[in-house]
Structures are given as C-alpha cells and as structure tokens.
Amino acid sequence: MKKTDFLVELEDILQREEPCREEDALEDYEEWDSLSKMAVMAYYDKNFNVKISLQDFQEIKTVNDLITLAGDKIE
Amino acid sequence: MQSSFKHVKITGISTAIPKKEINIYDEAQYYGNSIKKIDRMRKMVGFYKRRVVEEGTTASDLGICAAKHLLNGMNINLREIDALVYVVQKPDYEAPATAFYIHNKLGLPDTVPAFDINMGCAGFVYGMWTVSQMIESKTCKRILLICADTPTLDVDLADRNVAPIFGDGGSAILAEYSKDEIFSFYNIETKSSGYYAIIDxxxxxxxxxxxxxxxxxxxxxxxxxxxxxxxxxxxxxxxxPYLNGIEVFDFTISVVPQNIKKLLDYANLKDTDIEALCLHQANKQIIQAIGNAAGFPEDKVPYHAFENFGNNTMCSIPTTICSILKEKTEKSCVKILGSGFGNGLTCASCILTLDNIYNSGIVDYQLSEKTMSKEEYIEYWIKKIKGE
Incomplete structure (x- = not known):
C-alpha cells in the first residue's frame, strides 16, 4: 500500500475529519482513544497480518511510527 | 479442552429483555451535543440502542420471565425437569445460590437439584457444556438452563466507553437427551494471567x-x-468495574479466532457448514475483527443483537438465536457456532445443531408493580428478623 493511501485509510480508521500527516503526533488527535487503538489493531491484523501488541502502543508516538510498524506493507 | 456429545439437543429457547430502551442519540449531552461524535461511535463500535432494567429488577427476575415463557410455550410439566442450572455473576444474595430462589419461584418439585455457575460473557457455552455432561452421562434427561445478567446496574452513565456497551437480559434453554445421534462440540480455553483485566x-x-x-x-x-x-x-x-479494553481486545483477537478454527477442525466441519457464527456481542468492532480473523464472511457474523439490545454478557448468544435466528431455528435444522469470551479471561466455543426448536423470540420484561423500593426491602427484612 502506498503511504498516501494509508494516510487516507487512517483517517477512516480513526473516523477523523481532518487529514492525517506522517509527522503528526497521535496524542494531539482528539480521536486517538482506546477505540481508535483497537481499530488500528484490527486493521493491521486484517490487512497487513501484523499483530500490534500492547507494548507497541507505548512506543507509537506519531503517524510515522504506525507506518514503520507495517514494515514493507506500506511503501 | 475439546469435547463432544452425541445425545444432547436443545429443544427450546427463550430470552427476556427489559422493555426500557436507551438510544445513544438521546444521550447527546455526554458527547458535547455533537451528533458527529455519536455517529463516530456508532460506526466504530456499533453503539446504538440498549435495553436496561429499572431499579429493583435482578438478573433472576429476567431469567424467571424467560423460563416461564419457555415452559408455558412448550407446555412442559415441571415434574419432567431433572435439574436447574443458573449461570450468573450478579447473584440476588451472596448466599444461598440464586438457583434456589428461582427453583422456588418456578415451583419446581423438591426432587430437582439446583445450583449456580459463576461465569461472565462465556457463561452460555459453559452452561451448555455442563448440562451436556449431565445429560450425556444419563444422569438427567431434561435440564432447564438459565443465564441472566444485569451489567447496567453497575456502570457509570457518564463513562462513555463503558456505559453504552451494556444491556441486560435473561435467557432460558431446555436441553434434553436425544436417542437419535445429534452432535455438539466444545472448545474451552483459560488465560488466567488476565484475570485482572475485567474485574470488580x-x-x-x-x-x-x-x-x-x-x-x-x-x-x-x-x-x-x-x-x-x-x-x-x-x-x-x-x-x-475495571475493564482494560485494549488488553481484552488483544486477548480476543489473538485467542478467539484460533479457538474457533481449532473447534471447526476438531468437529471436522468448515465455515460453510455453519449457518451463523454467533459471537458474544462484545461490540461491533470486536465481532467484526474476530469474524474476519476466523475466516467467516461478514454476512455470517451477526452484530444485530449488540446494536439493538446492547452487550448483555452471557445472554448475548441466546439473544442472537432468539432475534435474527428465530425463524431459521424454528423451521429448519441449522448448525451454529457460538463463541463466548470475557472475564477470566476465558474463551468458550461450541457447535450446536438447532433442529426445529421452540423459540419464543425476544420477550419484553416489565417491572412488576409489586417490586419493593430499597427501603421497603430493608423494612421487609427487619420485620422478618423480628419475627413479626
């Protein structure tokens, strides 16, 4: 998946009305709550076959961190 | 643990749901009066309508209501019941077991044993597994299983991640010995390292x-x-109540789909043999994630019960059977795969054959006019204690 496509997908996963940018800090998003984290876990599992652990969420600070977690699944 | 039975059939089912309904769109004050925020919750987790008890109603009231509809609808003589099993996590009293209260209210004969099983969202499957052993061993021919819960009594209405999830309900199931072979399969797992993830x-x-x-x-x-x-x-x-949502979600998507797949392998069945994957109605997000990871098409994984009645814990699988599967289970023979998961942490799945069963559908429960207020209840007991 292309990075630009993922950013649009992320907007939908978080049910966010503003566009998502790579450098955005997730903590700044009003929508970055436990529901969004679960939605991200489910999306990664379904689409990238990547299991995000609870530990991972401690490390994820930015949208870019999320992209890195997908490995080569996001180009 | 995997196990199977070949002489146990469900012959009837009934679910009682409180009449009082809360619609999340009527709770806009908790979302800063933003309909957009509510729309987001509806889309992400399926928050919509839920049915809740009024003060004074206990889980057993709902269970008794369902049991009466079941026994009357099937024209069952109470003398034909060999045991009563009640699955509950909010008993009426700490002691005695609430099953005795239900036994009394239904008027069951003295020869009928009654006991409680303390279990949460996996309770329906644990209950069926227990009564199946009692029937397969020929100890009992016919057992009344009741599952009921009132989670809404304990939640804080202002807690928007928890309150809109839950609903209340009571279900009654009649399980009987069948001379003809009718298979059922179970796969039950325990991850007690997460015992604290859902706890009071x-x-x-x-x-x-x-x-x-x-x-x-x-x-x-x-x-x-x-x-x-x-x-x-x-x-x-x-x-x-403490609920670590992310930890529970992590458990459900890593354990439940595998549990379901292993059960299908054990039963030598495929997802195409299953009419519906009746998952515990935790919320829409969890249901869809498990259904997808277990390899089931979306249209076979209903979340209708969650959107319309809320997550009524151990009643949620029976609620699905009594709502969108009512006609199919009444008029044909279908296999369903039920999976309950929750506090413990535990995951319990089963494959059941529902062959032209009695299905009362969803019965509305209304608060009895005789229900005592808290103070009346205390005064009632004071008189009793004083022997008046």
Missing part, C-alpha cells in the same frame, strides 16, 4: 468492605467519589 476490585471478600464497620465505612466515604483518570482519558472511580 471493590466487591467480594478479597477487600471485604463491611458497611457496619466504622473503619470500612470511612474508607468507602473517602474513595467513593475520588475521580480517577485512566491512561486512555476516561474518568472512573475505584468502586466501578
């Missing part, structure tokens, strides 16, 4: 708060209104 830390005898003890009473006063901020920004108190 303030209740029970670990802390043993005694209201009549001044020290304890002062502790209650000290902490009852102390607001606590959770890492995900929710506000709660020590006296509310």
């Amino acid at each position: 830390p303030a209740k029970g005898h670990r802390l043993n708060l005694q209201i009549r003890n001044t020290k304890d009473f002062n502790l209650i006063l000290k902490y009852k209104d102390k607001k606590l901020q959770t890492p995900d920004g929710r506000e709660t108190t020590f006296f509310h």
Whole structure:
C-alpha cells in the first residue's frame, strides 16, 4: 500500500475529519482513544497480518511510527 | 479442552429483555451535543440502542420471565425437569445460590437439584457444556438452563466507553437427551494471567468492605467519589468495574479466532457448514475483527443483537438465536457456532445443531408493580428478623 493511501485509510480508521500527516503526533488527535487503538489493531491484523501488541502502543508516538510498524506493507 | 456429545439437543429457547430502551442519540449531552461524535461511535463500535432494567429488577427476575415463557410455550410439566442450572455473576444474595430462589419461584418439585455457575460473557457455552455432561452421562434427561445478567446496574452513565456497551437480559434453554445421534462440540480455553483485566476490585471478600464497620465505612466515604483518570482519558472511580479494553481486545483477537478454527477442525466441519457464527456481542468492532480473523464472511457474523439490545454478557448468544435466528431455528435444522469470551479471561466455543426448536423470540420484561423500593426491602427484612 502506498503511504498516501494509508494516510487516507487512517483517517477512516480513526473516523477523523481532518487529514492525517506522517509527522503528526497521535496524542494531539482528539480521536486517538482506546477505540481508535483497537481499530488500528484490527486493521493491521486484517490487512497487513501484523499483530500490534500492547507494548507497541507505548512506543507509537506519531503517524510515522504506525507506518514503520507495517514494515514493507506500506511503501 | 475439546469435547463432544452425541445425545444432547436443545429443544427450546427463550430470552427476556427489559422493555426500557436507551438510544445513544438521546444521550447527546455526554458527547458535547455533537451528533458527529455519536455517529463516530456508532460506526466504530456499533453503539446504538440498549435495553436496561429499572431499579429493583435482578438478573433472576429476567431469567424467571424467560423460563416461564419457555415452559408455558412448550407446555412442559415441571415434574419432567431433572435439574436447574443458573449461570450468573450478579447473584440476588451472596448466599444461598440464586438457583434456589428461582427453583422456588418456578415451583419446581423438591426432587430437582439446583445450583449456580459463576461465569461472565462465556457463561452460555459453559452452561451448555455442563448440562451436556449431565445429560450425556444419563444422569438427567431434561435440564432447564438459565443465564441472566444485569451489567447496567453497575456502570457509570457518564463513562462513555463503558456505559453504552451494556444491556441486560435473561435467557432460558431446555436441553434434553436425544436417542437419535445429534452432535455438539466444545472448545474451552483459560488465560488466567488476565484475570485482572475485567474485574470488580471493590466487591467480594478479597477487600471485604463491611458497611457496619466504622473503619470500612470511612474508607468507602473517602474513595467513593475520588475521580480517577485512566491512561486512555476516561474518568472512573475505584468502586466501578475495571475493564482494560485494549488488553481484552488483544486477548480476543489473538485467542478467539484460533479457538474457533481449532473447534471447526476438531468437529471436522468448515465455515460453510455453519449457518451463523454467533459471537458474544462484545461490540461491533470486536465481532467484526474476530469474524474476519476466523475466516467467516461478514454476512455470517451477526452484530444485530449488540446494536439493538446492547452487550448483555452471557445472554448475548441466546439473544442472537432468539432475534435474527428465530425463524431459521424454528423451521429448519441449522448448525451454529457460538463463541463466548470475557472475564477470566476465558474463551468458550461450541457447535450446536438447532433442529426445529421452540423459540419464543425476544420477550419484553416489565417491572412488576409489586417490586419493593430499597427501603421497603430493608423494612421487609427487619420485620422478618423480628419475627413479626
């Protein structure tokens, strides 16, 4: 998946009305709550076959961190 | 643990749901009056309508209501029942077992044993597994299984990640011995390392708060209104049930789909043999994630019961059977795969054959006019204690 496509997908996963940018800090998003984290876990599992652990969420600070977690699944 | 039975069939089912309905769009004050925020919750987790009890109603009231509809609808003589099993996590009293109260209210004969099973969202499957062993061993021919819960009585309405999830309900199931072979399969797992992930830390005898003890009473006063901020920004108190949503979600998507797949392998069946994957109605997000990971098409994984009645814990699989599967189970023979998962943490799945069963559908429960207020209840017991 292309990075630009993922950013649009992320907007939908978080049910966010503003566009998502790579450098955005997730903590700044009003929508970055436990529901969004679960939605991200489910999306990664379904689409990238990547299991995000609870530990991972401690490390994820930015949208870019999320992209890195997908490995080569996001180009 | 995997197990199977070949002479146990469900012959009837009924579910009683409180009449009082709450629609999340009527709770806009909790979302800063933003319909967009509510729309987001509806889309992400399926929050919509839920049915809740009014004060004074217990889980057993709902269970008794369902049992009466079931027994009357099937024209069952109480003398034909060999045992009563009640699955509950909010008993009417700490002692005796609520099954005795139900036994009395239904008028079951003295020859009928009755007991409780303390279980949460996996309770329906654990209940069926238990009664199946009693029937397959020929100890009993016909067992009345009741599952009921009132989770809404314990949640804080202002906690928007928890309150809109739950609903209340009571289900009654008649399980019988079948001379003809009719297979059922079970796969039950326990991940007790997560026992604390869904828990009521303030209740029970670990802390043993005694209201009549001044020290304890002062502790209650000290902490009852102390607001606590959770890492995900929710506000709660020590006296509310603790739910670590992300940890539970992690458990459900890593354990439940595998549990379901292993059960299908054990039963030598494929997803195409299953009419519906009746998952515990935790919320839409969880249901869809499990259904997808277990390899089932979306249209076979209903979340209708969650959107219309809320997550009524161990009644949620029966609620699905009594709502969208009512006609199919009444007029044909279908295999369903039910999977309950929750506090424990545990995951219990089963494959059941529902062959032209009696299905009362969803029955509305209304609060009886005879229901006592809390003070009337205390006064009633004071008179009883004084022998008046």
